[in-house]
Amino acid sequence: MYSYDEFDRTYVKDRVATFRDQVARRISGALTEDEFKPLRLQNGIYLQLHAYMLRVAIPYGTLNSAQMRQLAMIAERWDKGYGHFTTRQNIQYNWPKLVDLPDILDALADVEMHAIQTSGNCIRNVTADHFAGAAKDEIEDPRPAAELLRQWSTDHPEFAFLPRKFKIAVTGAEEDRAVTRAHDIGIQIVNNEAGEIGYKVIVGGGLGRTPVVGVTIRDFLPKEHLLAYCEAILRVYNLHGRRDNKYKARIKILVMEEGLDSFRAQVEEEFADLLERHHGPSLIPDPAVVERIEQAFAPPAFETLPDTDDALDARLTNDPAFAEWCQVNLTEHREPGHTIVSISLKPVGEAPGDASTAQMQVVADLAERYSHDEVRVSHEQNLILPHVAKRDLPAIYDALKGAGLATANINLIGDIIACPGLDYCALATARSIPIAKDIAQHFADSAYARTIGEMKIKISGCINSCGHHHVGHIGILGLDKGGKENYQITLGGDHTQDLQLGQRLGPGFDAEDVVPAIERLVETYLGLRQDKDETFLKAVKRVGIQPFKDALYPPKESARAA
Amino acid sequence: MPKAPKPQLVSANDLLEGHVLYLGREGVWTTSRQQAAVSTDKDELDALAAKASATRQVVDVAHVEVTLEDGGTPRPVTLREVIRDRGPTNRPDLGRQADPTLLQTGSEAEGTAHV
Ligand code: HEM
Ligand code: SF4
Numbered sequence: 001m002y003s004y005d006e007f008d009r010t011y012v013k014d015r016v017a018t019f020r021d022q023v024a025r026r027i028s029g030a031l032t033e034d035e036f037k038p039l040r041l042q043n044g045i046y047l048q049l050h051a052y053m054l055r056v057a058i059p060y061g062t063l064n065s066a067q068m069r070q071l072a073m074i075a076e077r078w079d080k081g082y083g084h085f086t087t088r089q090n091i092q093y094n095w096p097k098l099v100d101l102p103d104i105l106d107a108l109a110d111v112e113m114h115a116i117q118t119s120g121n122c123i124r125n126v127t128a129d130h131f132a133g134a135a136k137d138e139i140e141d142p143r144p145a146a147e148l149l150r151q152w153s154t155d156h157p158e159f160a161f162l163p164r165k166f167k168i169a170v171t172g173a174e175e176d177r178a179v180t181r182a183h184d185i186g187i188q189i190v191n192n193e194a195g196e197i198g199y200k201v202i203v204g205g206g207l208g209r210t211p212v213v214g215v216t217i218r219d220f221l222p223k224e225h226l227l228a229y230c231e232a233i234l235r236v237y238n239l240h241g242r243r244d245n246k247y248k249a250r251i252k253i254l255v256m257e258e259g260l261d262s263f264r265a266q267v268e269e270e271f272a273d274l275l276e277r278h279h280g281p282s283l284i285p286d287p288a289v290v291e292r293i294e295q296a297f298a299p300p301a302f303e304t305l306p307d308t309d310d311a312l313d314a315r316l317t318n319d320p321a322f323a324e325w326c327q328v329n330l331t332e333h334r335e336p337g338h339t340i341v342s343i344s345l346k347p348v349g350e351a352p353g354d355a356s357t358a359q360m361q362v363v364a365d366l367a368e369r370y371s372h373d374e375v376r377v378s379h380e381q382n383l384i385l386p387h388v389a390k391r392d393l394p395a396i397y398d399a400l401k402g403a404g405l406a407t408a409n410i411n412l413i414g415d416i417i418a419c420p421g422l423d424y425c426a427l428a429t430a431r432s433i434p435i436a437k438d439i440a441q442h443f444a445d446s447a448y449a450r451t452i453g454e455m456k457i458k459i460s461g462c463i464n465s466c467g468h469h470h471v472g473h474i475g476i477l478g479l480d481k482g483g484k485e486n487y488q489i490t491l492g493g494d495h496t497q498d499l500q501l502g503q504r505l506g507p508g509f510d511a512e513d514v515v516p517a518i519e520r521l522v523e524t525y526l527g528l529r530q531d532k533d534e535t536f537l538k539a540v541k542r543v544g545i546q547p548f549k550d551a552l553y554p555p556k557e558s559a560r561a562a
Numbered sequence: 563m564p565k566a567p568k569p570q571l572v573s574a575n576d577l578l579e580g581h582v583l584y585l586g587r588e589g590v591w592t593t594s595r596q597q598a599a600v601s602t603d604k605d606e607l608d609a610l611a612a613k614a615s616a617t618r619q620v621v622d623v624a625h626v627e628v629t630l631e632d633g634g635t636p637r638p639v640t641l642r643e644v645i646r647d648r649g650p651t652n653r654p655d656l657g658r659q660a661d662p663t664l665l666q667t668g669s670e671a672e673g674t675a676h677v
Contacts, residue, residue, distance in 0.1 A: 027578065033621050047622055049646040050657050052578035080656055095656070097579050216578060351652055423650035431645075433652045483640060 001064050001374070002147050002296040011155070012109045014115060018398070020045050020102035027099070033333060044115025048426050054093045054101065055118040056108060060128035061089035061377040062147040065368035068375050070111040073358035077159060078104050083360070085345060085353040087379045087468055088167070089127045090118060094424055095265045101547060115155065117271075119381045121162045121249075123153035123234075127169045130378035134340050134386040134544060136332045140189045140197055142172035144293045145226060149187075152227045159234050163241030164249035166234070167206075174497070179379060181205045181214040181499035182471060184251045185233060188497075192220045199226060203233060203263075204255030205499070207465035208426040213499050217264050228283040232271035236263065265520060300387055302373035303530040305337025307529045309391040320395050324446065325408040330393075339393070341371075341385040342378070344415060348444045351433045352418040353381030362403040366396055379468075381417055382410065413455040413522070414440040419466055421461025422479060422485075426459035430478025430485035435459055435514055443522075452522055454535045458496065471495040473537045474521060475502040476514065487514050491521070491548055492540040503545050506553045517552055524551040567602040568627050571595075571636050572611050573646070574620035582646055582658060583620055585611055591618040593664060595647060600628060600636045 011546055018455045019039070026036040056071070063071075071091055075083045078100045079093040086092055090315050096104060108114055117124055133141040153159065159166070159326045171178040172189040180186025186202035200219040204436070205214025221229050233251075237425070242248045255263050274283060316323045320541040331340040343363060346352050355363075363383055369393045376384035388396065400406040410416045416439060419425065421432030436459055458472030462479070469475035475490035487509050492501030509517050522536075524547055529539045540548070568575035572585035583591045589610050592598070601607050604625060626643050628636035638644050654676015658664050658673060 025621075029619075033577075047575055047580065049642070050582065050649060051575075095580075101579055422645055423652055428642070431651065435651075437652065481639075485641065 001062065002059075002143075008112070009109075012112075012114050012116075013106075015043070015110050015114070016102060016105045019105060023098060023102055038096075038120075038167075040101075041119040042116070043101070043105065044173050045098075045167065046119065046426075048420075050424065050426050051095045053424070054096050054104060054115060055086075056091050056093075056113060056115045057118050057125035058089045058091060058113070058377050059150050060126060060132065060143045062128075062132070062143060062168065063367075063375045063377065063423075064373050065364040065375070067111045067113055068360055068364035068367065070107060070113070070344065071504075072357045072364065073106055074107055074503060075360065076357040082354050082356045084351070084420065085355065085377050085381050085383070087381065087419070087466060088125060088414065089379060090125055090131075091250040091377070094420075110275065114204050121164050122160055122166065123156065123162075123163060123166045126150045126153070127167070127178055127183075127379060128377040129171045129173055130179060130380075130382075130384050130386045131331060131386065132172060132243065132376075133297060134333055134338075135173050135175075135177075136334045137186070138173040139191060140172045141297050142178070142187070143168040143292070143297045143432075145172075145187060145189070145223075146170045146201070147228065147293050147296070149224060149292070151558075152230070152426050162234070162238055163243045164246070164251075166237075166251070168230070176379075176495075176497035176499075179468070179471065179495050179499070181497070182207055182211075182468075182495070183214065184237075185230060186214050187226070190220065193338075196222075200231060201233075204252040204260075206250050206252045207468060207470050208250070209247060209463045209465075210250075210252065211465065211470040211501050212256065213501065214252075215255065215260050217260065217267065221486055224284050225275075228274050228501070229271055229283060231283055232267045232274055235270050236266045240266075292372070294350075299480050300374075300398075302335045302338060302387070303388055303389060305335075305391070307336045309337075312390055312393055315394045321408075322394065324450075325397055325406055326393060328408040328412065328450070329410045334523035335387075337390055338357055339388050339390050341388050341393070341396060342410045343383040343405050344409050345382050345405075346409060346436075346440060347404055347407045348414065348440045349437060351420075351423075351481055352416050352436050355383070359405055362405065363398055366399055370396055380415065382415070388496075408446060411454050411456070412446075413443045413452050413453075413457060414441060414447040414449055416457045416459060417472070419461050419467035421459075425461060427464060429463075429480040430461050431511075432459045432461040432467055432476075432478055435476060435478070435487065435511065438515050439518055442519065449531075450538070451531065452526070454537070455522075456493075456537075457518070458493070458495075468495065469493070470501045471499060472502060473540070474518065477508075479508060481508065486513050487511065489514075489521075489552070491545050492537070494537060495535060505545060505549050520551045521548055523550050541542075567604075567641075568601050569595075569602050569630060569636065570604065570607060570625045571598040571600050571628055572607050572623060573598075573626045574623040577619035577621050585614055587611045589617075591620055593658075596635050598628075598636055600630065608660070 001477040007533040025031045123317040169178040170187040190201040201218040202214040203217040209354040370383035416436040418436035422428035456473045460469040462466035471493040477488045493502030494500040586592040587599040648659040
């Protein structure tokens, strides 16, 4: 875990003190709302439908147990007993009071957390693979790079007022679990032909109303040039990004309008210039700093363990529910005898990503006891215990079960991403959470869910796409059609290294018709798949969307209607 | 021919607490929708709101289209405003719908029936 140094600590505490003063001045009337609003937004505080909302950054999705406990405490003391984990590895509190927010931010600062740059046209929380440092397919832990980017981008004076928000994601593995191609900058750790480790740099991806798949601007960037190259990209964007039109202001539009070659030439020129001139040296990080960061993410002292455990095997044989959970929620760890546990925040009947105070406390305790004090938050709105000895699985499962957290649905149809939608969000055009709940309920039979196999349903409550619907195997977009909620369905999105945007199947559905439509898509898939190894996505890639289109909009019926 | 103006009320969020407020007929911000001033005349409502600003600090002041029930209680028309008035539909235990002091009239009980 990275821990703050004296500078970080003072900086974050000072920010809280400044904000406390700003809140007092707002309440006394010395500051108008117009003056205050940008100040609260700079501290992650929005106003939603029912209340204020506080968005707290969880850098690269990593928490220790003390931080998780503090998040639970904040939910209990100042909010309504729960928090919402988001697709950007943030946690959002939906009910804080303005007067309490300085105290909340202070409590966060006590555990080295903050809400700085979680809003506004700046570089936002840097996200990363939630299996960082644990995954077997990893070349290198992406978090030191993410931490370096975080330090560089926090309070960077030149990039405080970009044309629009800016999001960076880092992955260190071949399988892209950080959706890097849907970010303004995606960083992928790669080996070059000489066997050196460096970065592939992807630029201009994004979702929202104009979804774009990011393109590779650099195949291999030496590690020491990470900040200089990102600075060059940001400089070109800051200078030429469109400030005249909010909808065209993201870097993806600039890259598309300029063309990749021209954009790249400008970046390379800026990059060369930066390295040569006075800014250069400061952008090549001091090796001692890099060393300190890398040390902070050094692997924990894993025990040497056999890959099997008798007690575990016995439990697997005797307890089918436990065996199913192990089969579905575990991912291979790089160390023998260890595993990665995904904790589903999608139990049937709950809002995806919500966790209660008690649940956060249980996860914190488990992390402390069984996972080298680490928890991860995934962009898929689940929690992860990254470093678990297999021998401890029964105890972990029992504790999770007691907290309502043992749902065995990771990567299955019930593991749905959903943004807050119209139940909370001031920008929403329709609700997301009730749709997610209805689908989870309909497919609650775990045997059926496992028959269907891997399935990513992603739901957004408006075109902003916070719920990643564009890259869902099945994407659902909630819209307002003449005052009524209406849901468009897209098919074939892929959030991995082969990022692909889903295609719209046809006219949208009323809320009550969404589940039947999903059921028809599932039945169509089950009917046409070659075997059970052909996942839903693979099947869509093989046959295209037509059979699914026909299932939702039967040709006969439309002929009759005509 | 221009459309007949629709009845509206004025809503905002409380500066300190963030919760939803309505502009009352007496020109005072209130949590009670039943006591909200309703008018088809935007300017009249704005004038009332200007007067009320001294009584309580509010943010995000906006006009909300309503229909009037038999008893004269205004009901927001759009789903967004219905949810804003009641609370998240997936959590009946949260928001204004969970506050016993904000008594709901009978016809509101059906509220935002689950999708
Ligand atoms: C106050 C609540 C929120 C507001 C006002 C908000 C606003 C927005 C807007 C305006 C965009 C579109 C940006 C663009 O296209 O330029 C966007 C995108 C996005 N938001 Fe949110 N959002 C909110 C909550 C959330 C939540 C809860 C999540 C996670 C569940 C989230 C994650 C994202 C992601 C992943 C994107 C798309 C990536 C991209 O920027 O291209 N947001 N949001
Ligand atoms: S997608 Fe739309 S409705 Fe959902 S959180 Fe984002 S802005 Fe709100």
